Amino acid sequence: MSLSITLIEGDGVGPEIIQATCRVLKATGLKIDWEVCEAGQLSFKKGISSGVPAETIASLKRTKVALKGPLETPVGYGEKSANVTLRALFDTYANVRPVRCIPGIETPFSSRPIDFVIVRENLEDLYTGIEYMQTPSVAEALKLITRKGSEKIIRFAFELARAEGRKTVHCATKANILKLTEGLFKRVFEDISTDYPDIKAHHIIIDNCAHQMVVRPEMFDVIVTTNLHGDIISDLGSGLVGGLGLASAANIGREVSIFEAVHGSAPDIAGKNIVNPMALLFSAILMLRHLNEFDVAHFLEQALLYTVAVDHAFPKDLDKNSSLTTQEFADRVIGNLGKKTEFWPERTYRPLLLPALNKPVLPSSRKDLGIDVYIESELMPQELGESLTRIALPSPFELTMISNRGVRVFPVLPDLTPETTDHYRARFFLKESSNELIDKDILEFICHVGTHHRWMHIEKLSEFNNTPGFTKAQAED
Ligand code: NAD
Numbered sequence: 001m002s003l004s005i006t007l008i009e010g011d012g013v014g015p016e017i018i019q020a021t022c023r024v025l026k027a028t029g030l031k032i033d034w035e036v037c038e039a040g041q042l043s044f045k046k047g048i049s050s051g052v053p054a055e056t057i058a059s060l061k062r063t064k065v066a067l068k069g070p071l072e073t074p075v076g077y078g079e080k081s082a083n084v085t086l087r088a089l090f091d092t093y094a095n096v097r098p099v100r101c102i103p104g105i106e107t108p109f110s111s112r113p114i115d116f117v118i119v120r121e122n123l124e125d126l127y128t129g130i131e132y133m134q135t136p137s138v139a140e141a142l143k144l145i146t147r148k149g150s151e152k153i154i155r156f157a158f159e160l161a162r163a164e165g166r167k168t169v170h171c172a173t174k175a176n177i178l179k180l181t182e183g184l185f186k187r188v189f190e191d192i193s194t195d196y197p198d199i200k201a202h203h204i205i206i207d208n209c210a211h212q213m214v215v216r217p218e219m220f221d222v223i224v225t226t227n228l229h230g231d232i233i234s235d236l237g238s239g240l241v242g243g244l245g246l247a248s249a250a251n252i253g254r255e256v257s258i259f260e261a262v263h264g265s266a267p268d269i270a271g272k273n274i275v276n277p278m279a280l281l282f283s284a285i286l287m288l289r290h291l292n293e294f295d296v297a298h299f300l301e302q303a304l305l306y307t308v309a310v311d312h313a314f315p316k317d318l319d320k321n322s323s324l325t326t327q328e329f330a331d332r333v334i335g336n337l338g339k340k341t342e343f344w345p346e347r348t349y350r351p352l353l354l355p356a357l358n359k360p361v362l363p364s365s366r367k368d369l370g371i372d373v374y375i376e377s378e379l380m381p382q383e384l385g386e387s388l389t390r391i392a393l394p395s396p397f398e399l400t401m402i403s404n405r406g407v408r409v410f411p412v413l414p415d416l417t418p419e420t421t422d423h424y425r426a427r428f429f430l431k432e433s434s435n436e437l438i439d440k441d442i443l444e445f446i447c448h449v450g451t452h453h454r455w456m457h458i459e460k461l462s463e464f465n466n467t468p469g470f471t472k473a474q475a476e477d
Pocket of ligand 1: 069071246
């Protein structure tokens with residue numbers, strides 16, 4: 001039986017690495033029906049503003065798996081990134097990046113047994129792209145973390161650890177500072193880890209994680225993290241083990257998964273037949289494992305390792321003196337199919353099984369306590385505080401605090417005058433905490449505030465199961 005896989009050549013060096021990889025895959029003897037599709041520049045030029053034609057979407061829905069070359073992101077003429085479109089359309093929530101020292105490839109870390117996987121949440125966090133100019137000089141981005149998104153990626157990380165026979169999962173967050181967003185991710189990790197007693201679960205602060213990745217990278221097995229942290233540490237990981245020419249990635253969704261090299265379209269070397277195809281070859285190995293073709297994956301991995309570690313055949317980016325072209329390097333890998341190295345620790349891979357998500361446990365009680373109103377003002381904190389206190393007098397609200405860039409500025413701190421911008425947060429609680437927060441009261445109050453000050457947005461202050469669902473400002477009582 002043959003496998004059906006969508007093939008997207010992509011832009012720049014894409015066709016060269018796709019050609020090399022497909023030739024090597026063919027030489028393994030595996031039967032693959034490639035559904036060749038377009039995305040990226042070609043599609044933009046045909047006027048498809050998403051960069052992803054309907055035929056490509058239909059093919060992916062059919063095959064559920066794609067091997068993809070890099071897609072150039074248009075700069076300056078409005079179109080969205082075709083990569084982001086693919087990710088969003090197919091909900092590929094898990095970005096998987098192995099970080100492994102490859103024998104034969106010289107790096108400052110070559111002698112170290114580095115072998116871990118970074119699992120990055122791929123859809124949420126600051127990458128939802130929800131941003132506002134709050135004032136002409138203050139920009140804001142929404143960091144969105146959901147329990148469902150966190151549970152999906154964290155379960156995925158534990159299941160991946162099991163499927164690859166790994167023993168430890170580290171969850172890397174900034175929960176010490178971002179107590180609600182990153183804190184939610186950490187709490188979900190702690191909850192879910194109890195379902196995996198066979199895997200050691202540790203939390204690590206993301207900055208320490210970055211430090212440890214450099215000083216003690218051997219300590220990691222699987223790292224699961226939120227989107228922005230994952231973006232940064234996965235590039236750090238690639239740097240540890242030899243750079244872009246080697247870094248592979250899988251974007252896994254419940255239905256569709258896309259396999260690609262980490263690098264971009266490398267326009268500076270496109271068409272020269274010198275691009276390193278190893279990153280896409282390693283991505284193809286990830287794809288074969290995803291398709292439960294473990295033996296072929298191992299066969300191909302061994303040939304690739306033999307080529308660099310024993311034959312010392314390198315593409316040009318790894319050895320300036322090498323005269324091997326992209327396709328000649330692929331020929332060397334093909335010639336080494338069937339050969340084995342002793343350098344690569346054997347790993348037993350099993351199919352990765354994704355369990356259904358738990359039904360979310362909703363809080364049994366919730367109460368709205370007040371509102372935060374964001375105000376643009378050139379006034380000094382004391383003046384603004386007095387004005388808002390007066391405005392609140394006839395309302396059900398009382399002003400308890402004003403902050404600027406997260407630091408309390410009213411009531412004014414003794415002996416401290418933090419620098420302020422024109423972007424204030426005014427916190428109003430209900431005067432009678434036993435009262436209900438009513439929309440009509442909020443709207444009337446906001447209209448009143450609006451006659452004196454320019455407001456930008458309002459947030460409700462709620463508590464769930466008697467726990468505040470909002471953070472305090474620095475130095476707030
Ligand atoms: P890039 O990764 O294309 O290139 C950066 C540098 O690394 C270049 O000098 C390039 O020659 C070199 N390089 C990259 N891969 C190599 C390989 N396999 N062998 C040898 N040298 C290699 O990054 P960029 O220049 O910032 O991006 C170019 C375009 O690619 C942009 O439009 C960007 O948006 C897009 N991009 C796409 C993806 C993707 O499709 N997943 C990822 C990153 C960038």
